[in-house]
Amino acid sequence: MARNTMEAWIPEEYDSQVVQRVNQMSAAEALFRKVPMGTATKSVPRSAGMGVAVVPKGSAYSEDQSANDSVILSAYKFGSADRLAEEDIDDSLADVVATKQKDWATSYAKALDNACLGVTAAQNGTTVPFTSVYKALRTTDAATGYTADDNYVATAGTGAAATYAQLSQVVGAIETGDYFDEANLAVIAHPSFKSSFRGILDSQNRPIFIQGLAGTPDSLFGYPVKWSLGAKTSAVNTSAPTGNPLLFVVNTQLMLLGVRSGPESVFIDGRSGLAALTDESILKMRARRAFAVGHPGAAAVLEVLP
Numbered sequence: 001m002a003r004n005t006m007e008a009w010i011p012e013e014y015d016s017q018v019v020q021r022v023n024q025m026s027a028a029e030a031l032f033r034k035v036p037m038g039t040a041t042k043s044v045p046r047s048a049g050m051g052v053a054v055v056p057k058g059s060a061y062s063e064d065q066s067a068n069d070s071v072i073l074s075a076y077k078f079g080s081a082d083r084l085a086e087e088d089i090d091d092s093l094a095d096v097v098a099t100k101q102k103d104w105a106t107s108y109a110k111a112l113d114n115a116c117l118g119v120t121a122a123q124n125g126t127t128v129p130f131t132s133v134y135k136a137l138r139t140t141d142a143a144t145g146y147t148a149d150d151n152y153v154a155t156a157g158t159g160a161a162a163t164y165a166q167l168s169q170v171v172g173a174i175e176t177g178d179y180f181d182e183a184n185l186a187v188i189a190h191p192s193f194k195s196s197f198r199g200i201l202d203s204q205n206r207p208i209f210i211q212g213l214a215g216t217p218d219s220l221f222g223y224p225v226k227w228s229l230g231a232k233t234s235a236v237n238t239s240a241p242t243g244n245p246l247l248f249v250v251n252t253q254l255m256l257l258g259v260r261s262g263p264e265s266v267f268i269d270g271r272s273g274l275a276a277l278t279d280e281s282i283l284k285m286r287a288r289r290a291f292a293v294g295h296p297g298a299a300a301v302l303e304v305l306p
Contacts, residue, residue: 026109027188027228028116028291031250032257035073037290043070044256046294069143071292073258076129078108079286086270086279097283101265104285108263111239113230116257116291117188118246120233127236130291133248133255133299134233144295151177151300161196162247166302171221173300174249184253187220190231190245192304223249233303247302254298258290 035044050064082100089096119132131139140148151173153166171187174180197220217224233243263285270281293299 024106024109024229026112027226027231028112028255028257029109031186031188031226031252032116032255032291033253033294035256035258035290037073037075037258037260037288040075040260040288042073042258042290044073044292044294045070071256071294073256073290073292074125075258075260075288075290076125077286077288078111079284080104080107081285082283084270084281084283086281089281097267100283101285104265105263107239108285108287110228110230110241111237112287112289113188113228114232114234114239114241115230115237116255117228117231117248118233118241118243119235119237120243121235129237131293133250133293134246134301134303136293136296137299137301141296144297146296151296153300153302155302155304162193162200162302162304164200167200167220167247170247170300170302171223171249174251174298177297179251179254179295179298181251181253184251185223185249186252187223187225187247187249188228188231189220189225189247191227191229192245193247194227244306245304249300251298254294256290256292256294258292260288260290262287 035042045068047066047068050066051062053062055061084096084100115129115132117133119128119130120135120138121128122135123129123131137151138148140146151170153170153173155162155166174185217226219225230239230241231246231248232241233246234241235243264287266284266286268282268284270276270279
């Protein structure tokens with residue numbers, strides 16, 4: 001005898017807890033020098049320093065000829081919108097709005113870091129909002145006297161991992177330069193460097209990478225390490241870069257992050273206005289940021305070639 005089945009009538013149960021991607025805090029937001037902006041463009045004065053020399057008795061003082069200029073910050077908007085049916089918001093056990101806000105924050109962190117660190121093309125204000133640290137280090141800058149690739153190190157290619165000598169070289173590029181400041185020096189690296197770090201020892205068989213404990217950060221050669229999924233090369237700005245992993249050593253005070261507004265969210269209720277005809281609410285998330293390298297000599301990069 002045939003059985004009368006009712007499987008199609010049995011609703012699928014959903015848990016109220018949503019499985020999300022790993023939360024990612026932006027290295028740029030966490031470490032770089034914040035510059036408040038009242039408009040879309042801000043000029044930050046840059047001093048070329050001042051020389052000093054011994055003045056013999058009765059001799060005239062030498063006059064400094066350093067050229068002073070400025071760094072221009074231009075803010076661009078990072079954002080996206082999510083259209084949500086009012087019924088879905090009301091019927092879901094999960095907090096739909098809070099979940100989407102966290103999802104956006106994760107993507108924003110990676111997109112901002114990629115824009116500030118790893119985009120390889122020249123700034124165009126759209127797909128490439130800023131001149132990244134990577135681009136600045138691989139470009140000659142006549143204004144500052146920096147020559148392309150002075151602070152650039154690459155692995156041997158063909159999948160070779162970073163070596164002790166290469167890591168020491170990229171850190172040494174800052175330690176031997178004019179912009180060394182131990183209190184403000186930090187390492188920013190893609191998490192793929194972790195596997196190679198763990199196997200590298202110095203000449204005394206001591207690990208150069210120390211795993212942080214009890215809330216202290218990881219460290220490399222004694223400098224704090226911030227991990228960033230945005231620290232990969234990319235032709236244009238993206239929240240999911242797929243290029244070569246990058247490791248930066250930077251003087252964080254000379255990495256200028258302009259803050260115009262946000263991150264913030266705007267919830268447009270579907271019960272009023274034009275949206276009332278479809279009962280659809282719109283959740284907008286946005287942040288306006290600017291970025292510029294204060295001086296190329298304040299950063300160095302190690303690239304893992306494919």
